[in-house]
Amino acid sequence: MTDFVEQCRREWRRLGVPDPVAEEMAADLATDLLEAETEGVSVEELLGSSAFDPRSFAASWAAERGVVPARPDGGPRRRRPVGLIAFTAVAAVAVVVAAALLLSGEPKVSVVTRTAHLRVPPPVPAPAGAGGQVLSASAATPVEWILLLLAIVALGFAAWLWSGWARSRSSDVAV
Amino acid sequence: MALGAQRRTDLLRGVLDLCLLAVMDEGPAYGYEMTRRLRDRGLAIVGEGSIYPLLGRLEREGLVETYRAASNGGPPRKYYRPSGAGRLALAVGVSEWRAVRDAVDAVLAPVKVEVAT
Numbered sequence: 395m396t397d398f399v400e401q402c403r404r405e406w407r408r409l410g411v412p413d414p415v416a417e418e419m420a421a422d423l424a425t426d427l428l429e430a431e432t433e434g435v436s437v438e439e440l441l442g443s444s445a446f447d448p449r450s451f452a453a454s455w456a457a458e459r460g461v462v463p464a465r466p467d468g469g470p471r472r473r474r475p476v477g478l479i480a481f482t483a484v485a486a487v488a489v490v491v492a493a494a495l496l497l498s499g500e501p502k503v504s505v506v507t508r509t510a511h512l513r514v515p516p517p518v519p520a521p522a523g524a525g526g527q528v529l530s531a532s533a534a535t536p537v538e539w540i541l542l543l544l545a546i547v548a549l550g551f552a553a554w555l556w557s558g559w560a561r562s563r564s565s566d567v568a569v
Numbered sequence: 570m571a572l573g574a575q576r577r578t579d580l581l582r583g584v585l586d587l588c589l590l591a592v593m594d595e596g597p598a599y600g601y602e603m604t605r606r607l608r609d610r611g612l613a614i615v616g617e618g619s620i621y622p623l624l625g626r627l628e629r630e631g632l633v634e635t636y637r638a639a640s641n642g643g644p645p646r647k648y649y650r651p652s653g654a655g656r657l658a659l660a661v662g663v664s665e666w667r668a669v670r671d672a673v674d675a676v677l678a679p680v681k682v683e684v685a686t
């Protein structure tokens with residue numbers, strides 16, 4: 395019983411519950427447990443399943459009472475990550491734009507990936523002094539497909555970042 | 570936890586705050602005293618959790634007032650009693666509970682329960 399109260403006290407200290415409040419809660423709990431014991435009521439009967447998890451019990455009590463100070467780096471009231479929101483928005487817009495371009499018909503933008511400069515003889519005898527004609531041949535890749543691919547990858551990356559953020563937030567709330 | 574006990578815990582969870590407000594409305598009480606009053610009325614199984622976090626929430630929401638006083642010559646205890654807002658919440662909650670209870674009874678009343686021995 396004393397050990398249970400002591401573990402609660404440690405948890406409150408870890409959570410940053412002000413000492414006077416933590417002492418008050420510990421004293422109330424200790425006297426209640428003592429009274430229950432004298433009446434033959436076990437800790438399990440008094441606290442239910444919380445009797446086996448003093449840390450969760452202490453954290454839950456402090457949180458419900460509103461005596462857990464908000465952490466400067468966020469905590470349960472963590473702000474939404476503005477950078478991540480912007481990144482997700484840009485990726486989503488890129489997906490929509492790329493998809494719209496692809497659906498609208500022929501690719502209108504292309505990237506020159508290879509250019510071969512050929513020096514060929516002129517089809518007709520060149521006048522004296524002319525060396526030949528330069529032609530350019532290019533193999534073009536539709537930039538829409540590249541944009542769509544990159545945007546989807548970025549969106550997936552954003553989803554992964556969001557899931558990590560949600561996990562850390564839910565664990566904070568649980569505390 | 571057995572299915573029946575789990576259901577009782579789930580059912581009680583939604584109205585335990587009302588039960589606490591009701592027993593402290595009979596007279597100011599400290600934590601264990603409230604547990605005892607509940608137990609005397611057959612609510613011995615609180616199950617998961619306990620009344621303490623709930624009392625903390627009621628205090629945070631201003632539904633209870635607290636003060637410290639000695640209990641029968643023992644150490645000072647923290648006594649709880651409903652505030653004005655708490656009494657209002659109790660009245661509203663009891664009304665809601667009765668409406669839900671009557672509706673559920675209307676559905677479940679025709680069910681015949683046969684217990685094999």
